[in-house]
Structure formats: C-alpha cells, structure tokens
Amino acid sequence: MSVSEINLDELLYKASKGNLRSIGKILSYLENPYTMPEGLLEKLAKMAGKAHVIGITGIPGSGKSTLISRLITSLRKRGYRVAVIAIDPSSPISGGALLGDRLRMQEHATDPGVFIRSISSKGLKGGLSLAALTMIEAFDAFGYDKIIIETVGVGQSEVDIMNIANTIVVVTMPGAGDDIQALKAGVMEIGDIYVLNKDDKEDATKTYEYLSFALEKGDIGSSDSSWTPKLVRTSAVMGKGIEDLTQALEDHFNYIKEIGKTKDKLISRRISMIELLAEQFLYEGLKQASKEIDDELRLSAEVGSHIFNTALRLAKKSIDYLPESKKE
Known part of the structure; x- marks a missing residue:
C-alpha cells in the first residue's frame, strides 16, 4: 500500500487530534505488516510512551466486559480518554474475531473520548497478537490516557500480559475456589489488583476471605515485593465498587511512576x-x-x-x- 510520507504525517496529525476516521485507518494499516506504510511504527513510537496500559484478565464468566464498561464510565468522569482492545478467540476458518466491537460496551459507542476495538488473537501462541501490540502503540501515540486490554480468558496470553501492561487486574467471582486453585500456577500469580466481581452473589464473603488469606500468605499476587496487591469487591451489574477499583488503578500507576518502572515496561512491550x-x-x-x-x-x-x-x-x-x- 503506497502512502506518501506527507499523507502519513497528515493522517497521524489528524489521528492525534482525535479524528476517529484517521485513527481507524491507522489501526487498519497495523493489522497487516506487509501492507503497513513505511516508517509508521517508528513514527508512532516517537509519539508514544505516556499511557497507562491496563491488562484485565481472569476467570471465564467473571463479568470482565461488564466491569470494563463500568470502569470506562468512571475513568471518563475523571477526564481520561480511554481505549479498549478486546482480544477475542480467532475463528479458525477466517482468522477474524468471533465477537465484534459493536457487540460490547455499546453505551460508549457515541462517546468521542472512547475507542473500542475487537481483534482476533490470530491463533498465535501467546494469545496477544501483533495487532494488539501495535494498536497499544497507536492509542498511546494518539493521546489515550488509559489503554485497557481485555484478554481471551485463561491461558498463556495472561502470562504474556505481564510483559505488556503497567497494571494487571485479575477478575474472579464468588464460588470460584476450584478455579482459583487450578489457576494458581499461572494467571492468579500475576495480579497487581484482584477484583471479586459479582459481589452480590452467594458465597461472596467466603471467597473474599479466601482471597484475602491467599494474598496475605503470598500464594497469589505479583512478584513485585514492594507493592502490596489490592483486593477490591465489585458488582459491575449493580455499579458497586467501581470507584474503589478506579482509585486502586490510579494508586498502582502512581507507584510505578514513582519507582521508575514505566520505561522498563515500555521497553519490554x-x-x-x-x-x-x-x-x-x-x-x-x-x-x-x-x-x-x-x-x-x-x-x-x-x-x-x-x-x-x-x-x-x-x-x-x-x-x-x-x-x-x-x-x-
């Protein structure tokens, strides 16, 4: 695809000013490295490096998408521009995402300060596709303050998210004790913030106590010994605990900025x-x-x-x- 440097610079300028059509065009270029305009990644990299990248993962059925929708509203109230990259399992036939952006988080579709993109995991080992990583670079370059990555569920991609996100949120739900045990060797060990969603359900207190005990013992939680992982109770459907989660995200991002870890994560990504x-x-x-x-x-x-x-x-x-x- 032939795109002159002048046209590319103009497109990038418009995208950085929030022009949704220009952003969409850049994202489309990024989906195929063989048709990517020359110098695009390098230009984006020079513009990027400030965003708070948040990885949201956890147990299937724990209500991640609903939680993210509520979180977007809370972040927007604080004046942040928010981008969401929802990584869906690939269709083995077409390679396309099985779930599209418009099926998720529809209440934010008309908000110019929110951009939601569903992409397929493309079946690559690791789950986080090349398109996801290049799009993080783009959203960062275009001035989105918070970039949320919702991963496909459980598996290697959740461990890979450690190399990508500044803050990792692990979502679970009441009665998920067996799932938590099974996940201890992987995703449950990587969280900076743990969310007990569906807090209005039975067994919520029991699961909360179990998670609190596991965190105290060090059975779960990120390897960063100087950060104490936080446990937040939410009910995304009821809108409960969302502000607590938003503040926990702010606290963690401030912490990693203070100790100078944001540059390390950018390089790792x-x-x-x-x-x-x-x-x-x-x-x-x-x-x-x-x-x-x-x-x-x-x-x-x-x-x-x-x-x-x-x-x-x-x-x-x-x-x-x-x-x-x-x-x-």
Missing part, C-alpha cells in the same frame, strides 16, 4: 512487539517455502525419510521470502 513481528515474517515465509518445495515435503512425509534435512531446507528456504528492509 516493544521487545515483545518486535519479536512477534519477526515471528509473523518467518511464519509467512514458511508458508510460501512450503508451497515451493511441496513435492519434496510430500515425499519425505510419505516415505518417512530425510525428515530432519527436509525441515532444515524448509527453514532455510523460508528466509528467501522475508520482506525487503524499509526506510525509517
């Missing part, structure tokens, strides 16, 4: 983006190389011979399909 970009190039090259030596692949598979050498040849051949370097 960009390294993840660069690695995923490289992985995407190699993956596409592998697909093209497989087509080129299809007969050789089939023979190796059918006879069961030269498997190692065929794989090595395929890997070397995939390098031929890497794109040309771009000017910066």
Whole structure:
C-alpha cells in the first residue's frame, strides 16, 4: 500500500487530534505488516510512551466486559480518554474475531473520548497478537490516557500480559475456589489488583476471605515485593465498587511512576512487539517455502525419510521470502 510520507504525517496529525476516521485507518494499516506504510511504527513510537496500559484478565464468566464498561464510565468522569482492545478467540476458518466491537460496551459507542476495538488473537501462541501490540502503540501515540486490554480468558496470553501492561487486574467471582486453585500456577500469580466481581452473589464473603488469606500468605499476587496487591469487591451489574477499583488503578500507576518502572515496561512491550513481528515474517515465509518445495515435503512425509534435512531446507528456504528492509 503506497502512502506518501506527507499523507502519513497528515493522517497521524489528524489521528492525534482525535479524528476517529484517521485513527481507524491507522489501526487498519497495523493489522497487516506487509501492507503497513513505511516508517509508521517508528513514527508512532516517537509519539508514544505516556499511557497507562491496563491488562484485565481472569476467570471465564467473571463479568470482565461488564466491569470494563463500568470502569470506562468512571475513568471518563475523571477526564481520561480511554481505549479498549478486546482480544477475542480467532475463528479458525477466517482468522477474524468471533465477537465484534459493536457487540460490547455499546453505551460508549457515541462517546468521542472512547475507542473500542475487537481483534482476533490470530491463533498465535501467546494469545496477544501483533495487532494488539501495535494498536497499544497507536492509542498511546494518539493521546489515550488509559489503554485497557481485555484478554481471551485463561491461558498463556495472561502470562504474556505481564510483559505488556503497567497494571494487571485479575477478575474472579464468588464460588470460584476450584478455579482459583487450578489457576494458581499461572494467571492468579500475576495480579497487581484482584477484583471479586459479582459481589452480590452467594458465597461472596467466603471467597473474599479466601482471597484475602491467599494474598496475605503470598500464594497469589505479583512478584513485585514492594507493592502490596489490592483486593477490591465489585458488582459491575449493580455499579458497586467501581470507584474503589478506579482509585486502586490510579494508586498502582502512581507507584510505578514513582519507582521508575514505566520505561522498563515500555521497553519490554516493544521487545515483545518486535519479536512477534519477526515471528509473523518467518511464519509467512514458511508458508510460501512450503508451497515451493511441496513435492519434496510430500515425499519425505510419505516415505518417512530425510525428515530432519527436509525441515532444515524448509527453514532455510523460508528466509528467501522475508520482506525487503524499509526506510525509517
């Protein structure tokens, strides 16, 4: 896609002033590294670096989307511009997101200070797609103060979020004791803030006491020993506890700014983006190389011979399909 530098600069300027059409166009460019205009990522990176990136994850069915919708309202009352990246499981056929932006958080659709984008996880290992990381860079560059990432549920992506988000919120619900036990080895260990949502349900007090005890013992909670993870009770449906959660987010962001950790997280996030970009190039090259030596692949598979050498040849051949370097 040929986009002149003048046109790109104009598009970026309009996007930075809140022009939704320009923002949408930039986000579309970012979804495909092969059609991305030259210098786009570098220009965005120079504009970015100030946003509070919030990862929201947790137990399926815990009401994350409703909670985020309430949180948006609370953040907007404080004058923040808010972007949401909702990562949906990929359709294995089309690769597209199964749930679109317009099915979520519809009450904010007409608010010019809110931008919600659903993207697919594209089936990449790790769950956080390249598009998600480049879009964080874009929303940051365009002056969104709070960027919320809602992840797909449970799995590797929640552990990856540690490299991306400044603040990690883990959402659970009453009666989820067995789920919490099962998740201890992964997502439950990474939170800066824990939310007991659906606090109006039975067993809420029992689950709260269990979580409080687990936090005190150090069974769950982030590895940052100088930050004491917070536990917040909410009922997103009833609108209860949302201000407490908003304040907990503010407290944590102020804390990491005070100790100088925001730059470390920015670097970590960009390294993840660069690695995923490289992985995407190699993956596409592998697909093209497989087509080129299809007969050789089939023979190796059918006879069961030269498997190692065929794989090595395929890997070397995939390098031929890497794109040309771009000017910066």
